[in-house]
Amino acid sequence: MIPTPEPALRVAIVDDEAPARARLRDLLGDCGAQVPxxxxxxxxxxxxxxxxxxxTRANVVLLDVRMPGMDGLELAGHLSLLPQPPAVVxxxxxxxxxxxxxxxxxxxxxxxPVRASRLAEALSRARHSVPLQAxxxxxxxxxxxxxxxxxxxGRVHLxxxxxxxxxxxxxxxxxxxxxxxxxxxEESLMQLEQEFGERFVRIHRNCLVARAAITGFERLGGGxxxxxxxxxxxxxxxxxxxxxRQQHVVREFSRG
Numbered sequence: 001m002i003p004t005p006e007p008a009l010r011v012a013i014v015d016d017e018a019p020a021r022a023r024l025r026d027l028l029g030d031c032g033a034q035v036p037x038x039x040x041x042x043x044x045x046x047x048x049x050x051x052x053x054x055x056t057r058a059n060v061v062l063l064d065v066r067m068p069g070m071d072g073l074e075l076a077g078h079l080s081l082l083p084q085p086p087a088v089v090x091x092x093x094x095x096x097x098x099x100x101x102x103x104x105x106x107x108x109x110x111x112x113p114v115r116a117s118r119l120a121e122a123l124s125r126a127r128h129s130v131p132l133q134a135x136x137x138x139x140x141x142x143x144x145x146x147x148x149x150x151x152x153x154g155r156v157h158l159x160x161x162x163x164x165x166x167x168x169x170x171x172x173x174x175x176x177x178x179x180x181x182x183x184x185x186e187e188s189l190m191q192l193e194q195e196f197g198e199r200f201v202r203i204h205r206n207c208l209v210a211r212a213a214i215t216g217f218e219r220l221g222g223g224x225x226x227x228x229x230x231x232x233x234x235x236x237x238x239x240x241x242x243x244x245r246q247q248h249v250v251r252e253f254s255r256g
Contacts, residue, residue: 046070
């Protein structure tokens with residue numbers, strides 16, 4: 001019985017440098033006979049790649065690690081939220097990434113300058129790999145994300161961390177508040193505090209507020225027992241309660 005040939009891999013290239021994308025295009029042509037594939041798109045940045053891959057399905061992404069604005073490691077975490085996330089083959093000129101954690105069976109990595117034989121090997125591995133998970137990509141990145149992924153209406157949207165005024169935990173969701181609107185994500189408030197603790201301060205067991213968003217504090221209530229503090233934020237009417245345990249925040253900001 002003649003085996004059925006596997007379908008051609010759908011490949012996308014993400015690299016901020018045009019010569020690097022051209023080099024990968026040429027190499028894909030060189031290994032086409034060995035690993036049948038179809039180039040379905042290219043992107044020069046993380047946000048551009050996320051938009052491309054939501055509208056154009058790819059089985060594997062050749063992803064540069066070092067890119068301005070959003071690096072490949074952060075992008076990999078966002079891509080993991082797609083309904084059919086692609087396998088990721090990282091492309092890097094820095095071998096410390098290989099030493100860190102590229103032993104993950106979910107991905108492969110290519111060192112620049114890339115060789116055609118090595119690319120063919122990576123594509124073959126990617127065909128049968130498990131997509132990289134967001135937590136794995138985050139661990140590889142080793143630093144806080146610049147943007148958070150929000151899934152709405154079947155699409156993944158990016159919310160810049162710079163725009164976030166506060167995180168508030170409600171049941172199993174966390175509400176993200178920007179000056180324009182609210183979003184819901186399924187992440188742990190504790191993990192968000194660990195990741196963004198330098199930029200956000202806990203004012204309540206269910207709330208983290210951007211330090212830069214706090215414009216002042218108000219003391220509410222008529223009696224000694226009922227009196228409590230709230231944080232006043234720039235750009236929104238929200239006034240957020242400060243728990244008794246976190247009232248030291250008021251004193252710290254007053255000293256600052």
